[in-house]
Amino acid sequence: MDIREDRKKEADDPSEEICDSGFDSVSDSLRSINQEDNRNIKKESPKEADDGDKKDNDNKVDSITEDRLDSSYGSSSITSENLSEILQICKITEEKHPKKPEGLSQQEIEVLTSISDDGDTILHLAVIHEEQHFALHLISLYPKDVLDMQNDLYQTPLHLATYLNQPVVVQALVEKKACLELQDQDGNTPLHVACAQGYLECANELTRENESLLSNVLKMQNWRGMTCMHVATLQGNYQLIELLMRKKANINAQEGTSGKTPLHLGVELHDQSLVSLLLKMGANVDMVMYNGCTPLHLAVGRQDASIANLLCQSGADKLLRNLEGETAQDLADGNDDILALFPFDDIQISGRSVVNF
Template identity: 25%
Template sequence: MFLGARGGACREQAKKAEACRGLAGPVRSSFRGRKEPLECQDMVVQNALYTGDLEQVQRHFSERAEVNLTILAKSHDDLRWTSHKWGLWSLTYKEELTTPLHITASRGFVDCLRHLLLRGADVDLAPGGQTALHVACTAAQADCARLLLSFGADPEAVSEDGWKPLHLCQSPESLQCARLLLCHGATVNSPTEEEEDTPLHRAARLGLVEHVRLLLSYGASLEARNGEGQSPLNAACAQSHPAQAMEDYFKVCQQLVAAGAQVNSTDHDRQRPLHQACKNANPRVVELLLAHGANVNIMSYSGNMAMHNILQAAAYKTDHQPEQAVRDLLNHGAVRIWPGALLKVLRHCCASPRTIEALLNSYEHVRVTEEWADAVPAELVQMHPRFFQSLFALGQRPRSLKHLARCALRSCLEGNILRALPELGLPPPLQQFLLLRFEDVLY
């Protein structure tokens, strides 16, 4: 059933050789304990492994030579062009090399995996570029990872792509795998070869709250920089995420900041966490960074300040409630938009009326013309009639005395309103009005 990598038949299995055929060339492996593996394309053997049929696995894999065979698998999610004789090219499925150990470890078949290991399977064999421990961690199979480590699997093995098993703990379910790796000596600050991401970069970018907590408890570096110059806090803030993941990213950033991460750290493009959090419209992260001293008006290399980024994102991230970030920036002294550009902002941000409300309530007077009514689609006016009617009416009447008093007081405080507010002795409703409370109407 099994043939050698260079075509030599195993004497013990000669009668079954016609069931499999050898693959051209030796299998690559840069890991310790390298052996020339056997190679197999027998679907009966593969089915036993992929279904976790212990009885069949015990039947087919009884000797060391058999348990270390290499299996050719096709990745049906990855098509590629391949060349053939006469210079023709065709689109085929990518072929991958794997082993019985990899298959069983990635699918959580612990009993099959144990049988293979007891029969002498090479625990660090990596014909496809990854060890079985890599694939177990990728699949979050903690029991398999524990078994592999108990048989001496190297927690520091580097894949063909330059990743260690700890870098591949990339799902909430892989937390126990990460814990096992660290307990067995995995390096907490080891970077990937190309991206130079540490495990903390990976966990922060993916919004893995418990992974971040675990890595910090093992001394993960808060200021390690990857190939883009990002710290883990930069990486977390720079990652785009849906509205339902905002709380996880907030908790990740909260942990990093509480541990001492620099809130004004910059990447190679001089992007700071606040720039990136605004670009991704996460208002709770914006509030967190501002409360810990993030510079509200500093520019990136592109010339954008945080306010520019949140206004650019507001139109297509309305479910993130970008208006809250706009309000927080204004209350922390963000430079206001040039009044002549407000019509352009209205055209872009009219899908988020509260964003427009916060901006306009930071000015004493705004020159509203007929162009403003033309800038808002009719369907949006129908969805928010009270707000837009009050907006368009500003072209015929002045702002209310209460609003003018608010603007006068905010102007006197010059960006120090949050520090001064507790000393003013104002009742809570008036404090909230001063801080640009949303009312869905303009007075």
């Protein structure tokens, strides 16, 4: 890992004080370094300011920012070889028992409190490079606020451990009370990530919290307006849907952009088995979107006679109108299989079918 010269200079003077201060000084040092990095990202360096070319400097800063935003899960500025060197420096993986913070050397403290060019702590990097044993030792060393540090993509170590399907690390972070509600650059919590990737074991670990702590996570929407239940439904993952329901997720939650419930999404996927599962779990067959459309409107509009029939058998109200004043039958577009589901389809007044004569 690249440890910047200015960080080394800052660490040299108060070395004894840092070694004696334990968790608090580790945490304070990390926060200080993080603030310094933020300043470096947003502002010109002294050398660039001396050059006097503000436009070129802005372009350089923009380029750096774009590079970081373009990076993805698993990206970092160090290589596997660099991480091996760090492991050798810390020597934590060789210990049968983790050291106490006050027992760390100055060199170890510098490593543990440094962050990469992508904003990753050493714990982020241990997870990224799948150094599980090392990551578990770091989790035992770090205080909670360091465990919750977010990198430049707003990913915590818990996000990364979930994305990379490391349930043992996820379990350790959850047991250490790592925050479940922090959101990455897409607004996803770690549980959103588990649902999107279909990682049931990680999702199990993330939902072990008691109901009062977990309830808010289950309500949270990402920047697309999706709750974890919406994400699991889009993936068609029955096991995750059942897990979320056991944890009392709201099966009738509306996503934030158009007001669709998981049942609306199931209809759009043309997945009859999924629609049937959601109905059995208590999905409201007549929930409306922001435009007034019910799942039956969507099924008929998509010419899906099988799902339309299933919804009707489950008690869907055929007379409900959307904000355009249309019933589901108005959207049938001459489909005989669908029209057969509606009464009085041959009676029309002013070109409109009469369904309540």
